[in-house]
Amino acid sequence: MTDATTTEASRSARELAREVLIHGPISRSELGRRLGLSPASLTRLSKPFLDLGLFVEGVEEQKGAIGRPAKPLDVRVDARRFIGIKVTGDDVLGVATDLRATAQTRAAHALGGHDVAAVVEAIAAVVREVAAASGTGDLTDVAGVGLSIGGNVAGRRIVKRAPFLEWRDVPLADLLERELGGLPVTVENDVTALTTAEQWFGAGRGLPNFAVVTIGAGVGYGLVMHDRVIVTPDSGLGLAGHLPLDASGPLCIEGHRGCSTAMLSIPGICAQLGIALGREVRYDEVLELAEAGHPLAVSITTAAGRALGRMLAYIANLAMVDTVVLSGEGIGLWRVAEGAAREALAADRDAEASPLQLHVDDAGFVSWARGAAAIAIEDAFARLRLSA
Known part of the structure; x- marks a missing residue:
């Protein structure tokens, strides 16, 4: 977004854009209350967004009131197009989205290796393929690319x-921008991006405080407090990955007994059943065997369910949230272990504590990619230059 303008978007303008993006359509009175702005200031700040076609006005009836009806603000979802990318150790998945990070077209490429140049090339190929499938065939009408990756990211630029x-220390945003002809690229930790996605359009929409727990190649944890995604320099280090959950559980690759990685990650669960059966097993096979009543698979998934329930209780007790979103490519565990998880959760919660609301997001990698797009949209509004 580099529309003709004169001054960088002020902090108040960025906050206004954020509120409308996340909560729109939203009444002007509610915006004024949230941002501490007078009606005159709100009108002044919103005008450039309306002029650029980024905001639209709706009509809100004022029952029993005299005068002109209030006009709530919302984003014009088709005003800009973004691409969100999720990178794993094996694949690159991309989706094209509108301004609300709604997925439109998608593409995926397998990674042949982890060489930086090869991964950058694969990401760029997915970006171009998604852009071609959803637009004019080139990148001219793409406003930005967001990329989520499992790891620690500095300044949304460097992995x-x-x-x-x-x-280690890969300037991924710079490398991709060079490959994509200067198209703005934003890089973020995948759990942080997913948490943003859940806040925008998922189960956390409208909630000021909630947590996200992801199960997949690893175990992730995200937190929203006071309507803000919590990000620290340690985000992406996998600090939730070795939470002790079962004193008699298996060892993880780092030697921690019964930690969240050993008990809940896809590799950890597959390793347990693989050792018991004396052969390699796939994750979907573990779940299928558990559903069919295979005693070893049932024992492993039940123990995983209890571990998940304990982790949920830790989070609810310590972060003092009453809503948790469960997501990730390994969320199929919930299908076979929900009972054990809820039982362990109840056992570790005070009987008089608020009931914990659990929401399962089973959209898989698309949610991760949409989260990456949401990060890019946030950055695009921060870069926007507005006329006074």
């Missing part, structure tokens, strides 16, 4: 550490 890719 400091990505264990699944065996990367």
